[in-house]
Amino acid sequence: MRRYLSDWKGLVYNFAFFLNGLLIFLLIFESRFSVPIWMQSLGRMHPLVLHFPLVVLMLYGFWVILIEKPGSVRWNNELAGILLLIGTFTAAVAAFSGFILSKEDGYEGDALFWHKWLGVAISLISIAWYSMQGYLSPWKLKSKLVAAGFLLLLFVGGHLGGNLTHGEDFLISPLPQAEDDVPKVAMEDARVFQDLVQPVLNQKCISCHNEEKSKGNLQMQTQALLVKGGKNGVLWDTTKADLGLLISRLHLPLDDKKHMPPRGKVQLTDEEIVLLAAWVKGGSRFDQLVSSLSPQNPVYAYAQNVLGGSRTEEQYNFDAADADEVAKLNTTYRLIRPLSAESPALFVNFYNRANFKSQDIEGLLPLKDQIVSMDLSKMPVKDEDLKILSKFSELRKLILNFTDITGKSLDELKKLPMLKEISLSGTGVKLANVKSLESFPALKKVYVWSTALTVNELAELKKLRKISFETGFRSDTLILALNPPVIENEEVIVSSKTPISMKHQIPGTEIRYTLDGTEPDSAKSLVYTKPFSISKNTNVKAKAFKNGWYGSKQVDRFFFKAGYHIDSVRLILPADQKFKAKGDITIADGVKSDKQQSSGKWLGFRENDFQSYLLFKKPVLASSVTLSMLRNVGGFIFPPVRIEVWGGANEKSLKLLKIITPEMPVKETPNSDYLVFNAEFDSQKLSCIKLVAKPLAKLPAWHPGKGEKAWVFVDEVFVN
Template sequence: MLYNTAFFLNGLLVFFLVFEDRLVTPGWMYLVGRFHPLVLHFPLVVLLLFAGWVIVVEKPGSNRWHAGLADTLLLTGTLTAAVAALSGFVLSQEDGYEADAIFFHKWLGIGVSLGSLAWYAIPVRRTPWNFSAKAVAVVFILVTMAAGHLGGNLTHGNDFLIPAAGEKARVALEDAQVYRDLVQPVLQQKCYPCHNADKAKGGLQMHTRELLAKGGENGIPWDTTQADLGLLLRRVHLPANDKKHMPPRGKAQLTEDEVVLLTAWIKSGSGFDGKVSELPRESPLYSYAQAVLRTGSAEDMYAFKAADASRVAALNTNYRIVKPLAPESPALVVNFYNRAAFKNSDISDLLPVGDQVISMDLSKMPVGDEDLKTIARFSRLRKLLLNFTDIKGNTLSELKKLPFLKELALSGTAVTATHLKTLEEIPSLRDVYLWSTPLSADEFAHLKKSKKIRYESGFRSDTVVIALNAPTVENQEQILTGGTRIRLSHRIPGAEIRYNLDGTVPDSAVSAVYSGPIAISQNTKLVARAFRAGWLGSAPVERFFIKANYRADSVHLISPPDAKFKGKGGKTLSDGIRSITLPNSGDWLGYRDTDFQSDLFFRKPVKVSSVTLSMLQNLNRFIFPPARLEVWGGANPDSLALLKVIRPAMPKKMVPGNEDFLLEAGFEPRLLGCIRVIAKPVGKLPAWHPKKGEKGWVFVDEVIIN
């Protein structure tokens, strides 16, 4: 019974393969497919055990070989391999898998299922000591491991088992880039497994900057004009049990710090080339960088020995905390509290662990210039915070004794430009903070000319100039029919909206000023910005609008669409709504075995000069532009004349994801009561396509008439 069941399941699998292009997968079947990662491991282990057993049996009659147990083991593997292969086949029908990436895994998995069935049926398995049986076992092990490896790549990424270039070395903080060294590693760990070149869930690939910015089927990942900052963070913040939550349940989730990182990066403009050193020190991005990046210099590897733990514990008081920089680190950081309880000896008391102290925060303590002589004895200090202390700067030269000092904070002190000159003689010093000091604007300007030290003066102006939000495009529809016009608005009173209709970015001088709804006479790319005195101009907002002068009074589909892609029938072509760019959205008319042919009728003849088809392209799913487009017209279906023939250019290589496009046929204006549109699918896919020679699909969702 088990063998016959396995035989039936393999027969069903072969049937599915033969008719794969015509299969309609109901939604509930995808649940079966998603069990594939759960069930596949059992047959892998059982079949590998059996194959290994065959290899180690060396002679007839060996007491290592138990024929009954071996039969049971192989039969169990055969049956479960068929179940795993069937569930994997169903899973492969979901969107998001690249044809090239899944091709070999699918066929190797099917080979394991059919091969194990054949192995059980042939006599050679009963004589495992023969060379032929052992050769079959070796081949079977290799095929099974190859199938498993390719499946692992699909799930976890190509470098899951063997990283492409080893572990990436951490860079110095001053050399780090925000995207490359902070954001990309998070995306690589938490997002790439489902959004890469081989597996693009939702049509989104994130492994290159260009594809990440392009977005997927549901749009671009971020939008700073929205309150939730767009799709990426919206999915991250969904409840964990929501099926759209990202990363999916069962995958490694983003930490709170990583969510803050992505939020701050998007708010800052989601740039790809900015450096960490250019960020404000109060930025969450800079704080994250400090937490995850090493400085990269030899002295920050902290080769010195740790201080005695009991001695460190004894130095902690209610007003002073001494603790390791990180678990297992020999470096110590010191923080002081309670100005009233502070004594100068509180600093010198730390000298027994002075060789381990690398950071000291004395902010708001009554520390004077004389105390700098004591502080200078902590020779391994990297970071010294003296904000709002009694420092005047007379003894700043003492700090030249600190060979590793990189960061010095003197905000709120009475230091002068003359005293600060001595800081240039500290070779390691990189950052000096001077907020709320008596230095003049000219003195700061002179200091900032330094090529060695970055002097941070903080906010020193009595006005704030920030950018306006982008204008709002109120039209929800993309296809404008009749007298429908484009409507814009802005939430800040007095903001002036300027726009261009040619796709270029408007400026505040010559671009048209929005004074009321905008009429268009053709397909138009609107770009608008907001301006107001005392504000920076907003980022541009872009929308593409399609002009449709006429809507057909009735539509007749001469050729019915494929049963899997029948949209809303003839209404699909004239409802004035562009479908979302998903083949399975239920809004597209799909044709493969027949030409798309449709008549559009008007009660009264209309003057027409162009007919435009709204179409879909997904090369991975065989959806191509039509091989030939014909537009016919006349008073009625019996008096049609050929008005235009177009042979669109075909793609030259595989382009991932879905893309909607317009195919326009223009001709001399004429009065028409009936228009017939014919689009012929590609008869044979090109040689570069994995399914070369097979038929292509044509997908249509709207016929636009002008």
């Protein structure tokens, strides 16, 4: 039995010795080492195994310090040796897995450097200590000094690892701040971002997104870094139904690996989520004062709870809604929340324009006696929907900015006895519609900026006494910019008969567009008067113009003309398992992916070239092949270095038709964008087309992943 035990110890010791040697080798050649896909799982075991050596080695270290004399009955040589051996082995495993994990994106800075080298030192000292047990009797002073120094290493290394994983203030974040540390900001002086939004980001987000640890290449320490975003793009986008990455990931299920903050971290409260969504929806301004907001605004309500304030909230004499009913009616894109703590009043925000229906408003009628504020900005609300809204008898504030109402049914809202504020900015209301609001019983304030009303009509409204009309800032020296026009087509793969439609929320606005890739101007570009069709792959660019306004920013959308139906597709080399989409059919399924590399609709190639056959049952008269691809510089996704198009009657009789050598990104290249490569060749009948796209072998020196292999992403291919 003793022999088998000794053999067991020898095997464990030798394996730990081997791991330490391998670790030293990898550290020496770290700059040349690229972690293969299969090894990444070993790195992610690091959080699972690191606690075991910490505990075991601390026990052994304290045991050595406490032993006071030779022959003590409290010392067991056999047990102590096993304890140190287990600690030595698990320390080597933890150090090796930690080294592998450190090669992933998102870990950088001084904390990582010191944690990595302390981890290696702990592993090496552990095996050296075990090897020299015979010379380090536990009751001698030198052993106790070694143990004390080793415990210090364990504490410092563990502390740095905790900072990397959870942030520097993880242990104390649940504790209330000392009274002297709480910022004394009056409501009148408070700023929305600085005093409300930033503290939430600092407490719940920045531990994973800072200069030491930037998951997804995203850092949040400054306003500039927030605006820049990460490798997946910008954090917010009010043109999207879900308002972009920041808000959409907060709403994902907790078990979803993309949910933020991840499981195990302190989660945002419902009030904090509403705060961030309202801030983004309101334009994500960094300079906005809380005092400029209406008391019904959810941001203002949040500020009252967090900062306090001299203004008193309206007292409501109705009962609170049933909590189960509120929970049942809450959806991901229709948020219902109390106006403030302990208040029976509710406010509702809508977010998903694409899926919005009139029934979404009607479905809230069970709460009509508690809803006092409703924000329908940018939803496709029609004039007929105002009849439903007129049933919400407790409604005080209604926001209809940039909706589709024309104003002809505004009188329906006269049935609301408590309505004090309505916002009609960016709608098509006429002067007569707006003037009729004077007869509303409780209405005090109306917002009508960016409407079709002329300067003279707005001046006429300003003369009215009962209601305060907010028309926006105007002067002889300041001209405002228009919002961009809206390209209404959601599908970007179109036939020659599909109409391309555009609109603008402000009536009287002229939309100018181009189809040749040039920037639209107000003089020579085409004027949009009705929907049009395209006959080839086309990048539609458009701007809005109107007298008395600056032209809008450009909006563009690339439309792919649907080509020949490809009967079958066969990938010659497989896509990477992480980005395999639907397999072969992905490049001919007529589904265009968004710019998110994790959308599940991209085929990703790194170790293999992209090589595929396109097969037709009957020969087609082909003259071009278009490849739809992705560039995400931060995500290591580059254009291919070479694209080849081959064609013939079958797989064995192919000839080279076209070679394309794409231009590589430079340091200043925008992070993420679609790529379109069109290969034109002499028209000929083909039954088989072979495509080849070769990934970049080594990322350039300016890239964070310099020397590593780039990805190639493909989602669609079109013939003619």
